Structures are given as structure tokens and as C-alpha cells.
Amino acid sequence: MPRTPAGPELDRLISLLAKLPGLGPRSAKRAALHLLKKRDGLMAPLAVALKEAAEKVTACSICGNWDSSDPCQICADEDRETGVICVVQEVADLWALERSGAHKGKYHVLGGVISPLDGVGADDLNIASLAQRASAGGVSEIVLALSATVDGQTTAHYLVERLEGLTVDITRLSHGVPVGGELDYLDEGTLAAAMKSRHKA
Amino acid sequence: MTFRIRRITLTDFRSYAGLDLALDGRPVVLTGPNGAGKTNLLEALSMVSAGRGMRGAKMDELARQGAPDDPASGGWSVSAVLEDHYGEETRLGTGISAHSDKRITRIDGAPASGPTALLDYLRFVWLTPAQDRLFMEGASERRRFLDRMTMSHDPSHGRAAATYEKAMRQRTKLLENWPRVDETLLGVLETQMAEAGVAMAAARLDMARRLAAGARLIDEAVFPAAGVALDGRLEEQLQSQKAGEVEEAFEAKLRAMRPRDADAGRALVGPHRTDLLVTHKAKGQAARLCSTGEQKALLIGLVLANARSLQQEASDITAGAPLVLLLDEIAAHLDPDRRAALFDILEETGLQVFMTGTDPDLFAAWGTRAQSFTVRGGTVTEAG
Numbered sequence: 118m119p120r121t122p123a124g125p126e127l128d129r130l131i132s133l134l135a136k137l138p139g140l141g142p143r144s145a146k147r148a149a150l151h152l153l154k155k156r157d158g159l160m161a162p163l164a165v166a167l168k169e170a171a172e173k174v175t176a177c178s179i180c181g182n183w184d185s186s187d188p189c190q191i192c193a194d195e196d197r198e199t200g201v202i203c204v205v206q207e208v209a210d211l212w213a214l215e216r217s218g219a220h221k222g223k224y225h226v227l228g229g230v231i232s233p234l235d236g237v238g239a240d241d242l243n244i245a246s247l248a249q250r251a252s253a254g255g256v257s258e259i260v261l262a263l264s265a266t267v268d269g270q271t272t273a274h275y276l277v278e279r280l281e282g283l284t285v286d287i288t289r290l291s292h293g294v295p296v297g298g299e300l301d302y303l304d305e306g307t308l309a310a311a312m313k314s315r316h317k318a
Numbered sequence: 319m320t321f322r323i324r325r326i327t328l329t330d331f332r333s334y335a336g337l338d339l340a341l342d343g344r345p346v347v348l349t350g351p352n353g354a355g356k357t358n359l360l361e362a363l364s365m366v367s368a369g370r371g372m373r374g375a376k377m378d379e380l381a382r383q384g385a386p387d388d389p390a391s392g393g394w395s396v397s398a399v400l401e402d403h404y405g406e407e408t409r410l411g412t413g414i415s416a417h418s419d420k421r422i423t424r425i426d427g428a429p430a431s432g433p434t435a436l437l438d439y440l441r442f443v444w445l446t447p448a449q450d451r452l453f454m455e456g457a458s459e460r461r462r463f464l465d466r467m468t469m470s471h472d473p474s475h476g477r478a479a480a481t482y483e484k485a486m487r488q489r490t491k492l493l494e495n496w497p498r499v500d501e502t503l504l505g506v507l508e509t510q511m512a513e514a515g516v517a518m519a520a521a522r523l524d525m526a527r528r529l530a531a532g533a534r535l536i537d538e539a540v541f542p543a544a545g546v547a548l549d550g551r552l553e554e555q556l557q558s559q560k561a562g563e564v565e566e567a568f569e570a571k572l573r574a575m576r577p578r579d580a581d582a583g584r585a586l587v588g589p590h591r592t593d594l595l596v597t598h599k600a601k602g603q604a605a606r607l608c609s610t611g612e613q614k615a616l617l618i619g620l621v622l623a624n625a626r627s628l629q630q631e632a633s634d635i636t637a638g639a640p641l642v643l644l645l646d647e648i649a650a651h652l653d654p655d656r657r658a659a660l661f662d663i664l665e666e667t668g669l670q671v672f673m674t675g676t677d678p679d680l681f682a683a684w685g686t687r688a689q690s691f692t693v694r695g696g697t698v699t700e701a702g
Contacts (some may be wrong), residue, residue: 231503239500274506289635292413305474
């Protein structure tokens with residue numbers, strides 16, 4: 118890409134912005150110009166916010182969630198059930214579950230899924246710390262809330278193997294009919310999975 | 319039930335700047351010199367469905383290359399008007415617009431979620447000259463031929479194949495560091511391979527049975543009966559053992575093969591190596607050893623058998639959309655008796671058929687039973 122006809126400072130800003138998810142070189146330029154135009158209202162506060170976040174937000178040493186306190190607010194919350202740990206791939210998934218309000222227990226963020234092709238092995242994820250938490254006592258159930266992709270399911274099966282022998286129940290989210298979904302629009306695979314995981318009405 | 323494509327409209331598709339072709343429902347015969355655009359027209363039709371059509375084309379290579387005095391838009395579109403047995407019409411359209419490779423699909427003018435939505439309206443079964451060497455080539459081409467047919471009956475076959483493939487590649491990558499590997503993870507991947515692999519093998523076996531049943535509906539005197547067998551350990555074991563047992567045995571086999579697979583850098587056993595074995599039943603001869611003409615006859619027999627079995631299922635309301643046959647250069651390598659008989663069989667199926675050939679005489683036996691067109695330099699004119 119041809120460099121921007123501007124100083125190196127602006128050029129560097131654009132090349133960094135272009136690395137953000139959802140932004141490319143073109144939208145990065147637009148964002149940079151927008152920031153300059155809103156120098157006081159947006160750019161300066163953003164710079165401060167970035168600096169503060171970079172200094173203060175760390176991964177929770179217990180569950181891997183991002184927070185400015187360690188342990189994170191969820192791990193420190195005494196009103197939450199300590200006996201149920203919900204395992205998610207990324208913090209975004211934790212946020213999604215929190216939005217639903219469906220899980221009242223604690224979390225464990227793996228930081229990805231196992232994929233040797235992408236150079237991600239079990240040791241690259243927060244799996245050892247999960248095994249440690251699960252065997253430390255006081256934990257009765259581990260809920261695997263992983264994506265229904267091939268890699269997500271490989272990871273789920275792997276965790277079942279690794280946690281075998283512990284006295285905790287290992288459960289996983291159901292696969293099937295989405296809420297508000299019409300049955301005749303579902304593909305065969307989803308329908309079969311839904312049928313398989315049916316339960317007493 | 320009869321469904322017919324009544325109209326085909328092409329814009330900037332391959333050799334066609336524009337084409338608007340009205341059809342009366344009889345079998346369509348397209349004749350013309352090489353390079354006239356006969357196959358392009360069949361390919362255009364095959365795009366009105368999920369997938370990349372009968373040539374497996376990339377979306378951006380389908381647009382017509384314009385000339386300086388006749389610029390092309392860079393996009394292309396194909397639309398077909400489908401008429402059902404009550405005379406109700408549905409217009410199906412697909413294409414890409416200029417400077418975008420995002421495929422657009424429309425049903426009766428309204429945007430559809432994607433090309434897969436077209437599968438509810440139309441399905442194509444095709445035979446192309448590229449398949450003429452099917453029995454001479456390596457196993458992978460025949461396996462793909464088998465898997466494509468299997469998927470037309472059982473869409474979940476594609477998912478099982480994709481899961482198997484993914485787990486196998488992950489395992490192969492992991493084995494690069496053999497023996498210093500995470501054995502638990504290897505075991506998990508092998509379990510996935512075993513589950514998906516046995517599902518694949520079962521679906522293929524089911525397909526082979528359908529082919530055999532479909533073949534019984536075709537006159538053996540004309541198209542030699544094909545013996546269809548699957549050369550694969552899982553497929554073989556499934557004939558006498560329970561799926562669960564086969565799965566366990568395959569998983570154990572994969573475990574035992576770890577060192578050798580690590581050396582080879584790939585999985586040496588599994589359903590990714592299965593071959594489709596076709597024999598000329600009456601002669602008891604492998605298809606590969608038959609003459610060119612006999613191979614073509616065997617291949618047509620298989621494609622017709624598949625169409626027949628799909629059609630039988632389609633008479634059931636739960637099954638798929640109407641079938642259309644696209645037979646490219648169909649008359650080549652066939653003697654006059656077989657050609658005449660082929661036409662009878664095709665007519666008997668009641669399916670809409672599109673055929674191409676270089677020489678109108680090859681289709682003389684059809685007479686007025688077919689609607690014939692001459693294709694020349696991007697234009698299509700109705701003959702006689």
C-alpha cells in the first residue's frame with residue numbers, strides 16, 4: 118500500500134489501526150482522520166484510556182478473564198456459586214453468557230481452542246489451571262460451553278479426557294433447535310443433534 | 319409430477335453477452351461446432367443450484383471477457399423460469415455483480431439467503447466428457463464421483479467428510495513430533511476420525527445399494543449392468559458388523575498406525591482412501607479394462623441409475639426438488655443402437671434433459687421428440 122502523504126506519526130497510527138479486527142487500510146485511514154478532527158473530544162481521551170487499560174487490565178490469575186483487579190470481579194464475587202465452573206473459549210463468550218444471566222457460577226477462559234494445524238496445543242491454553250481448580254475440591258460441576266465447530270468439539274472431548282477420574286460432573290451445552298426457530302428450516306445435522314439431546318418434557 | 323425449465327436468460331456469462339431462450343418442455347438438444355458455447359449453456363444452468371456448477375468454476379472466472387468495442391460489465395447472471403405441473407412459474411436467479419465476488423441469489427425477485435436455497439427448487443445431475451476417463455484415473459476422482467452422488471441423497475455426508483478431513487489433518491500435524499506428542503489429544507482426534515469415518519462409510523454403502531437398485535430399472539441389453547463395489551476396509555466391515563464395533567476397530571487401527579503414519583506424514587488407512595470399483599457385470603471385467611465405448615456406456619448407466627434412485631425418492635413429498643439432467647457430449651463414443659436406446663430411457667424417466675453434441679445427425683433418432691437448437695458464436699437458434 119502506498120504510504121500516506123503525511124508525517125511518520127500519522128502513518129504509524131494508520132498502520133496500527135489497520136491491524137484492529139474489522140478494520141482494513143481504508144477504514145483505518147478514515148478512523149485516523151476522524152480522531153484528528155475530534156482531537157480533544159475523542160483522540161486524547163482514547164489515548165488515556167488505551168494507556169490505562171494497557172497498564173491495569175490483566176488476565177485474572179484464577180479464571181483468565183480480563184479485569185483491572187486480580188482476582189477478577191466474578192471470581193471475587195462471594196454471591197456466585199463456587200461449585201459450578203463454566204468453561205469458555207474466549208472472554209467474548211464469557212460476556213455473552215453473562216448477558217444471558219443463565220450462569221450463576223464461576224468461569225474459566227481457555228484462551229482459544231486446540232488446533233495443531235494452527236500451532237495451538239493443549240499447553241498453549243489454560244487447561245492445566247482448569248484441572249487444578251477442578252481437583253482442588255468444592256467443585257461439583259464443570260460446564261463445557263464451547264462452540265459447536267470441529268475444533269470446539271475436539272477441545273471439549275479433550276477436556277473430558279483430561280478431567281476424567283475427578284469427582285466432578287462434566288456437562289456440555291445442548292446442540293439443537295434455537296429459541297424462536299422454526300423446525301422445518303433446520304438442517305438435518307442440527308435436527309439430528311436436537312433429537313439426540315432431547316429430554317423429558 | 320412434471321417440472322420444466324421454460325426459459326433461460328444469461329447475461330455476460332462466459333461466451334454469452336446475452337441470451338434469452340424459450341423452451342417448450344421437450345428434451346433439449348444443442349448442436350454446433352467446438353467452442354460454440356454449448357457446454358457454457360449447460361454450465362450456466364448448473365449454476366442455478368448450490369455449489370460451483372459442473373465445471374467447479376470460481377465465481378469471478380464465469381464473467382464474459384469483454385472486447386474494446388463491446389465492454390463486459392465484469393459481473394454475470396443466469397436466471398431460469400421453472401414451471402410446475404399447475405402452470406405456476408418460479409423465477410430463479412443467481413450471479414455476481416461487477417467488482418464483487420459475492421454471489422447473489424434471487425427467488426421470484428426477492429433475495430434468498432444463499433445458493434443453497436435453490437436446492438429446494440432444482441437439482442442437477444450431470445455427465446461431462448471430463449468424466450470419460452473416470453475408470454482410468456486414480457482412486458481420488460472416483461471417490462469424489464461417489465461422494466458427490468452420496469451427498470445428493472444424504473446432505474449430512476458432506477459434514478461427516480469435512481469433520482473427518484479436519485480431524486485427520488490435525489492428527490497428521492500432531493504426528494510430526496512423534497513420539498513426543500500429546501497422546502490424549504491424539505486419542506481424541508482418532509475418536510473423531512472413527513465416528514465421522516464410519517458415518518461416511520455407511521452413507522457410501524447406502525449409496526452403492528441405491529445404485530444397484532436404480533440399475534435394475536435400466537435395460538441391461540442396452541446399457542451394460544454395472545457391478546458396484548466399494549474397496550475400503552470400513553465399508554467392507556460394515557456389511558457384517560455393527561457400526562459401533564467397526565468404529566472401535568478403526569480407532570484401534572489408527573492408534574496402532576501412529577508410528578507408520580508419522581513416518582509417512584499422512585494417514586495410511588481410512589475412508590479417505592476408499593475406491594469405487596465398477597465392473598462390467600455380464601463380462602465379469604473391471605471397467606478399467608473395457609473399451610472406451612463400453613466405459614462410456616457403464617458411466618451413463620451409473621448416472622442414469624443415480625437419477626432413477628433420486629427420482630424415486632422425489633416421488634415422496636419429504637424428498638428433494640425436481641431433477642434436471644445435463645448430458646454434455648452425450649452421444650460421443652456410443653453406437654447408433656445405444657444412442658437410440660438412451661433416448662428411449664431418457665424419455666421414460668420423464669425428467670427434463672439437456673444434451674449437447676457436435677453433429678445434429680447424432681440426435682436424428684429423436685426427430686421432433688426433442689427441441690433442437692443450433693449454437694454458433696454465442697447465439698442460439700431453434701433448428702428446423
